[in-house]
Amino acid sequence: MMEKEVMDKRHLRSIKTRQKLLEAAKEVFLEEGFQKATISQMIKKAEVGYGTAYVHFEGKEDILIVLMEDVMGKFYEIAEISFYPKSKEEAENIIHKQAYSFLKMAETERRMLQIFEQAIGISSAVSEKWKSIREKFIQRISKDISYAQENGLARKELNHELVARGWFFTNEMYLWDIVRNERQESVEEIAKTITAVYTRGLYL
Amino acid sequence: MMEKEVMDKRHLRSIKTRQKLLEAAKEVFLEEGFQKATISQMIKKAEVGYGTAYVHFEGKEDILIVLMEDVMGKFYEIAEISFYPKSKEEAENIIHKQAYSFLKMAETERRMLQIFEQAIGISSAVSEKWKSIREKFIQRISKDISYAQENGLARKELNHELVARGWFFTNEMYLWDIVRNERQESVEEIAKTITAVYTRGLYL
């Protein structure tokens, strides 16, 4: 039972138009960057009328958000890695793995993330989207720190939310650094180094 | 000997025009934000002709960069605090003080930094300017870590530049968080917490 079988011919056409627009938009974004990309370029490439773009999307920002949705999904997956360490060493392993996966995304999805970074500065809709990913991570890390504190693994005197935020911030900035191709060092080395400082700073 | 005495009447007029534009621009930026601020609003407020703005500046971005220059200066001062600790405790004190001063800037200069943050995303000129501040700090921190490592205060096995970057990133992100008014906690508490994790993670 493919969903498409059920559809109207015109609904189908609509979906196809939308799809053509998304594909064209992706190309245009990658070629021009977020700022310089224009609706006109997209509709030309998609071979549809100008107004059509506004039928399907609210504007450039909206299109980018849709294009980013699967990348978003991958971030959420990483945020959900389970965390029940029995020792400092085990904690370090899990944390390292998580940081590594997170930073690896920068390499895997570099091109789209570059566009996304540009858009974060410009579009508040995109920026909100990213903020929600960030808060998801911070909440999660915060919970993990609490768990470690309750189980006598981590320093209890530290405000877990502040620590979580600080730790995530380091990760996030390295993510963008890598996205911009500004780091020589391997993702592995970066992950190892920042995890080492963090775990030794927090754990007993 | 005031510089002004030396000037032509017309050079003086030019300086005044420029000044009027800068003051008007600041108001407009603060009222409208970077995106929505327009040259037209500024020249109207400054009571000069449209083209005049382009005689004195290359555009919105350029005006903002000039407006930010004294804030920049304050950042550079903080980056230059001297660092020759004799013990882990002394190091922690200096580092805490530096982090505190840095984050305090977020409160003191909040309004202009808000505009600056918006502009970083949009204008590559502004973004470059910020990047140079960031690199200045990272270089400096990097040197400080090396010093501590050579003097047997810090863990030698860690790549000092990677650690420096990570530490600065935490600070920077908290800076923007505070600028956005998104933190309840006091600057003092934030500085204390992140410094505690960092110094324990890095120092012996």
Next chain:
DNA sequence: CAAGGAATATGACATTATGTCAATAATATA
């Protein structure tokens, strides 16, 4: 199966910005 109705698509248009430039005004200099 034909006619009317609903969903889609279209591009001309009004709007709003930007940056340029030839003309004009103000001031300096010879």
Next chain:
DNA sequence: TATATTATTGACATAATGTCATATTCCTTG
């Protein structure tokens, strides 16, 4: 005073956005 230099000006060309009345395409119902 006449001429050169510098500063200012606003009209214009350009470019992008988002809207909307109209056209097209397909579905439904009598």
